[in-house]
Amino acid sequence: MFFPESPDFLTELLGISKSTWLLGKREEGVGGNSADHRYLSRLNSSDAIETSRERFKNLIRRILQPHLGMGETACLDHLKGRDADIRECRDSAWQLLALATQFDRAYPRTTNVVKQFEIASLQIAQDFASSRSDDAIGALERLPWANTETVQWYLSECRRAPSHAVAARFPVQLLSLLVLLIAVGEEQPKTEGDRPGFLPPMIASRDPLTGELSALRYWFDFVQESSGLPSLDAVFKIMLADSGADDETRIRQGRKYRKGSEVPSVDRLQIMTKNIRKASSGKDLSECYIIGILACFLQKAFLQNKSVAQSFSRFDPMAPFNDWNVLIKLNIDSMLPPGGSQGGSLAQF
Numbered sequence: 001m002f003f004p005e006s007p008d009f010l011t012e013l014l015g016i017s018k019s020t021w022l023l024g025k026r027e028e029g030v031g032g033n034s035a036d037h038r039y040l041s042r043l044n045s046s047d048a049i050e051t052s053r054e055r056f057k058n059l060i061r062r063i064l065q066p067h068l069g070m071g072e073t074a075c076l077d078h079l080k081g082r083d084a085d086i087r088e089c090r091d092s093a094w095q096l097l098a099l100a101t102q103f104d105r106a107y108p109r110t111t112n113v114v115k116q117f118e119i120a121s122l123q124i125a126q127d128f129a130s131s132r133s134d135d136a137i138g139a140l141e142r143l144p145w146a147n148t149e150t151v152q153w154y155l156s157e158c159r160r161a162p163s164h165a166v167a168a169r170f171p172v173q174l175l176s177l178l179v180l181l182i183a184v185g186e187e188q189p190k191t192e193g194d195r196p197g198f199l200p201p202m203i204a205s206r207d208p209l210t211g212e213l214s215a216l217r218y219w220f221d222f223v224q225e226s227s228g229l230p231s232l233d234a235v236f237k238i239m240l241a242d243s244g245a246d247d248e249t250r251i252r253q254g255r256k257y258r259k260g261s262e263v264p265s266v267d268r269l270q271i272m273t274k275n276i277r278k279a280s281s282g283k284d285l286s287e288c289y290i291i292g293i294l295a296c297f298l299q300k301a302f303l304q305n306k307s308v309a310q311s312f313s314r315f316d317p318m319a320p321f322n323d324w325n326v327l328i329k330l331n332i333d334s335m336l337p338p339g340g341s342q343g344g345s346l347a348q349f
Helices: 008-014 018-023 034-042 053-068 072-079 083-089 093-100 108-129 133-141 149-160 170-187 199-204 215-227 232-239 247-259 266-279 288-311
Strands: none
Touching: 008 018, 008 170, 008 288, 018 034, 018 093, 034 053, 093 108, 108 133, 108 170, 133 149, 149 170, 170 199, 170 288, 199 215, 199 288, 215 232, 215 247, 215 266, 215 288, 232 247, 232 266, 266 288
16 A cells, blocks of 8 residues: 555556566567567456466566576576565566566565565555554554655545545655665665765755756756756757757757656657767766656656645645655664565564
8 A cells, every 4th residue: 555566656657568668669470579568467467367487487588688688598597496486476566577677686685675565565455445444554653754744644644534545645655665765775785986876866856946846857967967068958959859840949848858847758768868878978878867767757756746636635746755854864774674584674564
């Protein structure tokens, strides 16, 4: 309930297909991947299917090879001795994503936290559905970030009408993903000379006139600084070189993106990133795309928050982003189970 049921939360918000993201574009015919697309779309859905272990492992190999550029031997090594993990993936789209993208190996402790989030969130959802709202609310009150404005608002809505638990859940699910981003940062190895993270200033970026989130403002400013271009208009003209009839049109569109009133699609973002990297050879723009994806996600999440606020007038669409200042003060490391363990303070939920 407080955690998204599947990564579809991310892909749908970004306007992309989970199967296309993991398997590449759908290709029909002999040697194509259309069967894998159909199979993946049915997994972890209400349309439960029976499947063999080998069929499932073959799907994961088909994801690993194009998505991470892994050869057959590397794929087999990644899956060796992991039958228990593979079985778990059949019931959890999050665990499938972690296994198929090697996130579980890069961030094993955060992966365990995701498992605990899933279990706790499912139990809360079942309690609400079974008219045990007091139990569900009690579990939400024990979240380590329960003192945030977002969770307190959500609790008040659930107390007012338990039926609001589903309709009002987007902001608390977004907040749980922000907690996970902090957990990932805590688990990353630190080395002397590391550059400061880009996430805190991105979440802190605000439109100077409205005070609303302006994650894309941060991204465009980052691109200008990294590319060495003299102005944002110069950035817009290059990034949108294939869009619009003239430079004025491109600049106007770029300013709309930077303001956050419009959010580029993932396909458009890929083209924009490719254009700026091509024009800025010799400059370090290696993180341009991933930072852009995150900026688009945050900006679209804010726009979704505004939609929630239309139904729940007491909700502030900026609340989850303002709550970041509370989240970063949490002892996130204490919530991460020891490596390989299923323990940790999240077990109390």
